[in-house]
Each structure stands twice: as C-alpha cells, then as structure tokens.
Amino acid sequence: MTIGGDEGAATFVAFLRLDVLAGLTAAAIVLPKAMAYATVAGLPVSVGLYTAFVPMIVYALLGTSRVLSVSSTTTLAILAGTELGIAVPDGDPAKLVTALATLAALTGALLIAASVLRLGFVANFISSPVLTGFKAGIGLVIVLDQIPKLLGVHIEKAGFFRDIVSLVHHVPETSLLTLTIAAAALIALGIMEKLWPHSPAPLVVVGAGILISWVAGLNALGIATVGFIPRSLPSLTLPNAGLVEQLLPGALGIALMSFTETIAAGRAFAKPAESPIKPNRELLATGAANLAGAFFGSMPAGGGASQTAVVRAVGGQSQTASLVTAATSAATMLFLAPLLGLLPQAVLAAIVIIYSVGLISPAEFASIRKVRRMEFRWALAAFLGVLVFGTLQGIVVAIVLSLIGLASQSAKPRVYVIGRKRGTDVLRPLSADHPDDETFERLLILRPEGRLFFANVQQVADQIQALVAEHKPEVLTLDMSGVFDIEYSALQTMIESERRVAAQGITVWLAGLNPDVLDYLRASGFADKLGRERLFFSVHAALQRYLERAGGS
Template sequence: MNLTSATPRWLGPSLRGYRRTWLRADVVAGLAAGVVVVPQAMAYATIAGLPVSVGLYTCIVPVLLYALLGGSHTLSVSTTSTIAVLTASALAGAGTASDDLLGAAFTLTALVGVCLLVMRLLRLGSLVEQISPATLTGVKAGVGLTVAVTQLPALLGLTVPDRDAGFFGKLADVVGALPTTQALTAIFSVLAVATLLVLRRVAPRVPAALFVVVASVLLVVLTDVEDRGLALIEPVPAGLPDLSPPLWDAIPGLLPAALAIAVMAFLETVLVARAQRQRSEPTVDSDQELLAVGVAALGGGLTQCLPPAGGFSQSAVNLGAGARTQVAGLTTAALAVLVALFLAPVLSDLPTATLGALVLVAVVGLVSPAEYMRLFRIDRTEFWVALATTAIGLTAGLLPAVGAGVVLTLFLVLRTVSRSAVRPLYAAPDGGWTPTPPESPPPSPPAGGDAAPAGVLLLHLDHSIFTGNARPTQDDVLAAALGHRPTPHALVLEGTAVLRATIPLLDALEALDADLSREGTTLLLAAFPPDVRRQAAASRWWAGAERDGRVVPTVDAAVAAAVAAASAREATP
C-alpha cells in the first residue's frame, strides 16, 4: 500500500508512508464509518426523491475514488443532507419527466464532477473558499428546516401531494393532513428518534444508526406491523450498479444547479477535512480536494450515484474509531459492496419511518440558533447575510439561496477591499512609529523618539493598493491633509505593508502629489519595501520623486528631510 516516489503526487496522497501497523485501526474505522454512512446515504437518497439503492451505490465508487485521490487522511465521503436537498431542488427545477428522473439525477452528478474539475483546472479552490461562513450558516439552516418538514409525512404516516412547494408549502400540506396521522407509524417514529438521540448522548461509540436499522428490520420480520400500516421502503435490488450514460439533452437545464452543488460539495468537504486534520498530517490542499471530489462525482455519475461530499458525522466516527489513512475509506466501500451483493433483500424490510428518523436526527445540528446569536453579537452584517440566505432558502429555494449567498459574499469582499487603506501613524512608546493609536495621550514625549514635528503629517498605508481601494485611499489622504490645521508643509506616507507596486497605487500617488503641491504640501514616501521600489522605478513619476530625494528608507529619514526643507525655506529671505 505504500506508494513510491515514482508514483504521481496526486495519486494516493494519504497512503504515502503507509505502515502495516495502521492496517487494523484503518479496517476497524472503515467498518465503523460504514455502518453509519450506508444507512445514512440510503436515507439521503429519499430526500432527493430517488430510490434508496442510489444512496447505497454512492458509498461505493465515489468513496473508492476519493480514497485514491483525496488529501485528507480521515475524511469519510458519501453524500450529505445539504447535497441531497440541492439535488432534489435541481431535479424539480429542471422539470424532468418521471421516466427520465434517474437519468437526470446521474447526469447531474456527472456535471457536478465536471464543474469541480474545471474549477481545479482554473485553480479556483482558494477563491471558492472565500464564501462567507454566514452564507454557509444560512444555507445549512435552510437545508435543516426543509429536510425536517419533508420527513414529516414518512414519520407520521401521512399522504401529502408530491410537489415542489418549498418549505412553507410543504409545511402547509403536512398541517392539512395531520388528521390522517397513522398512530402506529407516529409511535414508531418517536421511539426511533428517541433511541438515536439517547444513544448519541449516553453511548456515542455505539453505531446508533445501525442499531435502529437492525432493530427496525427485526420488528418487521418478527411481527405484523407491516399489516397494521407501517410502510416499508421500496425493494432494494441486489447487485452492483450498472453504467449510467448521461442524458445529453438534459445538460443545459441542469448545469446551473450542478455549479451550485459543486460549490457546496467542495466547501463541505474542505471544511470537514480541515476541522479534523491532525497535526502530524499535511495541510489540506484545496486544489487536490477539487480533483478528488471532482473525479469521485464524475465516476459516481456514471455508476448511479448522488453527488458526493465529505460528511461530518461519518468522518467523526471514522476519526474516533482510529482511522489513520484512506484505507479506512476503501474498507467502507468494500462494506457497501458486500451490502449491495448479499444484504439488499434484508434491507427491503426497512420501514420508511426509520429512514425519516435517521434523516431528522442527522439534520438537527444544521439549524444552530447559537451561531446566529454569535454572528449578531460580533458582526451584524454577517448576521443579516445569514438571515437573508435562510429566508431565500425557505421561500425561493435552496439553489437560489446558494447563488444569493455567493453574490452577498462577493459584495462583502468587494466592500472590504474597497475601503481606504490609510491610517494615522503614531510615535511608538519604545521608539519608532506604529499605526496603533496609544491607549491614552502620553504625558511627555515617548522614550526613544519625539512625536512628529509641527507641520509634518504622518500616515500609514495598511496594505497594497488596487483598483477598488485606490480612490477611497487617495481621497482620505487628501482629506487628512486639508483637514489638518495648519496645513502641513510635508506629508509622510509610510508603506511597509505595501507588497506590490500596482498601477492604481502609482496613479493614486501621482494624483496626490499634484493635489498636495497645489496646497503647498510636499509628499514624502517612506519605508516602502525594496521590491516595491524596484517595481515602481519603472514609473517616470516615481523615478522623479527618487531623484528629488522624496523616496526615503525610513520614517525618521522622511521627518528629518521635512524638517530640513522647512528650515531651509524659513532661512531663505
């Protein structure tokens, strides 16, 4: 299993340096994760309106491909409730006929893989990761509430219209059908949910999902609950999935949804992978994860699967059971193959209420009031983004919510980078200069150096200047000079934090120089990094400023030059 140095770096990154002593722990962890992920994935398939066998198949090829390509050592990949709901929305929005529903679903999965691979080709991993955490909070809350209401008919034995009515429409359908609640199904569901919650709290190492599934099947086999109205899932076909060629004519209608699902699948995968990375493991590479999840989705689309993504609950089980590498993932895939080949008839005795209970418990954690309160206390803007994303998800649908979240994130990023990059510069208590204001005005000049002399204004550039923040920065520098009384005879602009000499920076400085000259103020540039100065030297204006001695290595040198120039002017009759 240990890969040699001749193996391509993108193949089996988690398997390099493998030790035989890890094998037992990996196999045990893979089996532990499998008993969680297999029934959970089957339940998620019902969210998407697909047969439970699709969820089972999602635990085979995508898991295998991610294990061979993924960079995370302990991530467990199948599908998630978020992806299942987005898939359901995509299929409903595409208006696919029922006869083509499965083909459209598998085409969607393959398209998700193509989108992820294109993102990898363009190296967009770090860009996609800039999506605001508030957006994810809002989308996950929308998913949690939507999934919860879609499971109520199965949990209560209700018959409701099968339509894409959104959260509130589905809730209204459930409320209208409450008088027809099937008592046995409701009692069974309450017991199943309670068992899952109690086992999660008092015995976290017990595979609660497997326990409830086995108990439910035994109840059906040993009693007459089916005859009394407890509905069962559709029969699960035995055997491995067939190849599923894409529906080419469905691609244009599914492509926008595929892009949204690709973004969410990537974000969920990377977030979970980074959350449980151990110190001894290499950092999670965004582009490697794009490749791994993209190939897993593409392979899954050709073998009757849902779009794959890393799941938190199964990954936590995987890590907690001692997984060291993706050999655990290979074990999970092998377990799913055994289930598909030999246990499929047994799974046909599984009540639909059991799957509903598994889903309901799985999505409880997606709705986090505490996270909204945290956003409200720390950043009101992020709070309103989360609230808006949730509202859009519950009214217009989850795919529009993802799109709106991306747009809101871009707006916040643009707003941030468009802010002025200039701040006042203060004398530091231990000498030198700092953009951090003193907690209180010093009673006397600080040790190590005096404050700026009269007539000299000191300003600090926080970071590099680009198109978005060039104009606000230029305006703030000019406003600081014009608002200073008396008007300074010199303005020192300190640039230690500037990393690049951009065209917007040089244009803004040249325009400032002209504006300040008309006010009788000399612009001095201090402490710009050597690389920046070398780049900027190609500009005629900067080169002229250097010849005039207005580009100096330190703030102290700039202050000294300003004082000397003022003294020279005063001495001139």
C-alpha cells in the same frame, strides 16, 4: 536490521488494524445515513449505498486527505433532489436514474475542469458567515421535508412556506403508529448521540426498525417501508446528453458545494504532521469520484465532516479505512438488501432529521453577531435566500452576498494616523486607548491599508485630504507597508493627489513600499519624480530623517 524490519511490520499491522476498525465503524454510521440521504433526494435507498461505494473508492485512490470519507451529504442530497425534481417532475424511476447519472457526471466533469484550470481558490469564495446562513436554511428545508414521513402523510411540495401551510392542513391525517415509530427513533438517536458521540447509533436504530417491522408486519398495517432493494452491485448507467443544458446550472452549484464541503472537512481533520490538503488535487479527486460514480448509479458526492470525524476518532490512519467502508457497502448490497427493504420510512426520516439539525447553529449566528453585525446580516440574508428562493438559488444568493461583502470591505480601506508610543520606538495608529502617544509638529504620518484599486482609491484620497486639511503638515509621510498592491487607476490618482498636495506647499514622502508597488511606481515615472530623498525603506527611517532635519533647523 531484522529487528528494524520486525518493528516496521508491527507498526504496519497496527495501523492496518486501526484502519479496518475505523472503516467498519464509519460504515455503521455512513451506510444508514447514505440511505436516508437518498430519500431526501427522492431516490431509492440503494442509491445511497452506491454513493458510499464507487465515489469512496475513487477518492481513496486520488485524494490528498488521509482520512476524509467521501459519500453523500445532507447539503448535496437536498440540492440534487431539487434539481432532479425539476428535471423529472413526474418522478418516473427510469428517467430519474438517467437524470441522476447526467447530474453526477456533469458535477464530476466540472470539478475536473476546475482542477485543470487550477481554480482551487474558488473554495474561499463563500465566506464563513454566509455559509453558516446557507447551511441553516438547508437544514430547515430538510427537516420540513422529512416531517410528513414522521406523520405518515403526503404533501405536494410547492416551496418552503407553502409547504408549512400544507403540512398544517394534513396534520389531522397523521398515522399514530407511524408517529410512534418515528418518535421512538428520534428519542433513541438523540439519547445515543448525546451519551456516546460518534457511536453507531444509526445502525442500531436501523436494525431495531427492521426487527420491529418484520415481527409486527408493519407493511401490512399500512406503514410505509423502504420496499424492494435489488440484491446486487450497481449496474452500468449512461448519462443523457440531451439533459446537459437543463442540468448544467444545478450541477455548477452542486460542484461548488461538493468542493467547499470536501475542503472544509479535509482541512478540519488534517493533523499538523500530515501533508497539507491540496485544493486543485482535491478538485481532481472529487471530480473523478463523481464522474466514476455517475456510471454506477451514485448521487453527487463530497467529503462528509461527521463521518470523517468518526474515522479520525477511532484512530484511522489512511484511506484504507474508506476502502473498508466501501467493501462493507458492497457486502450490504449483496447480502442484506432484502432485510433493508423492511425498514420503515419514518426511521429513515428520523435519521435525516437528527443529522440535519446540526446544520442549524443559533450559537454560530450569535457569535457572528457579537463580532460583526454586518456579516450577521449576510448570514441572515443567505438563510432567508434558501427559504424564499430555493436551495439552488440559495447558492447564488450565498455567492453574491460573499462577493458583495468582499467588495464592500475592499472598497472601504482604513487610513490610520500614526503616532509613537511615548518613550519607545513603537509606531502605531492613534487611538483613544493610547491617549499619551506622541505626534510630531508639522509632520503627519498616515498608513493606508489594503489593495488600492479603482473602486476604493478615491475614498482613500478623500480621507487623506481631510486629514491633511485637519493637521496642516509641512511633510506628509505615507506609510505604504500595508498596501500590498496598487492598480493603474489608483496609481494615477496617487500621482494627481501628490500634485494637489504639493500645490499647498506640502512635501510628500513614501515609506515601506512593497517590492511590487515600488516597481509600479518606477514604471510610471512617479518614483523618479519624487526622487530617492523622498522614498524610505521604512517609516522609522522617514521619521528619523524628519527629526534630524527638524533638529538641524
């Protein structure tokens, strides 16, 4: 018994050691990136540290993922920055703090409400191709937003394409020293990320930037630096109820993206042996993390894929790693704040660019185009929606496109003519790839697939009628095994179609009905009208009955 206890204690210590190492390694990457993302949103870098503190602790206590690391992300930063820019156009620091607290609190409240209403399935409302296009647009917007900081110039933001024109006009004003520092940071980050993926490259670059700034006195030379950072933990901040109406639409979009990113990252790094990610519990955990963070100066937060990858790669076993990262953030606020103030803005901009470029994936676009041209067009439309209409409106474009895509697929179900592989009992759709498959004289087997409802049933009925006119069967067998649901309007159309086909002297058989669909047919009286002799457990049973009847004839 003692041996078993000793082994258990040794295992616990080993896991704890791995979690501490993973948390410290993640902190070396998360904290510099969190500070950089705060600048994306037009906020002080200290806000990034706050976001890697309170939200991370709350999620660690409530989340269902063992290793998910929750703080700011590039997407959430740009969305929050856009919304804050609208709410506080003059950039007043006091107003920004209040607006940020209100935005984060709204985001958290919406996520918690979605959890109560069990809306976890909403995470699936944005299709993968559309999300690819949306993120690529976000990535491009972020990169363009950081380029002026690389050059040491300032432009008035007026939209993606007008910002490009403005940037070109300001190029002659470029500070060569700022550009040199930025180029060195970009090259160093690029090389380290390529040679040592998931290394603490941001921490190394931040440390080098601070050292150079201190030795060379960059601030005195006119190089923009982070500036004063309060040396303390975040203070209590209260939201402003008067801003709720103005910020609510933006908070809806941010809440959706926070949850989408959290679920995607959580699922991506879950091991088969671990408990599955629970969407509704994740809504509660991320909602509580955002709501609590709102009172302590935090930006809207969500699960980050890159930082979670680090935790998993280093061997993190539990949310203890996130607690270690949060503790490191607190220590940084208390002891390293004055040093961080020396950091050149150009270095932070380089970090943002390096970790935002990954959102733009031409290879993913090419892969989508290779598989499905229509979904490639949706990806492009979502990409252009962000650039043309803006980031928050881009979410609406992405959701609308996803829903249109879902509706178009649902509204065009296929109806297959079924044959039998010669010499076997295998039934399958007729195809040019299988020219030897056999069909049966005066029997037509059709297989509609998908949910039948008011928007698509007429197309299905038209396809069936056209095939009946082409093949002129005596018996039409509908293999309903691929129909998992039938709506009332569709059921009425089916009843009317059977009446029309029967008037042509054709007998309709139904086979492979799912239990729910069969219940609907019985409730409508259609099953009784057909009679048991025209309802079959499977299409194989229907075919056997037909062959027996034909042989008897």
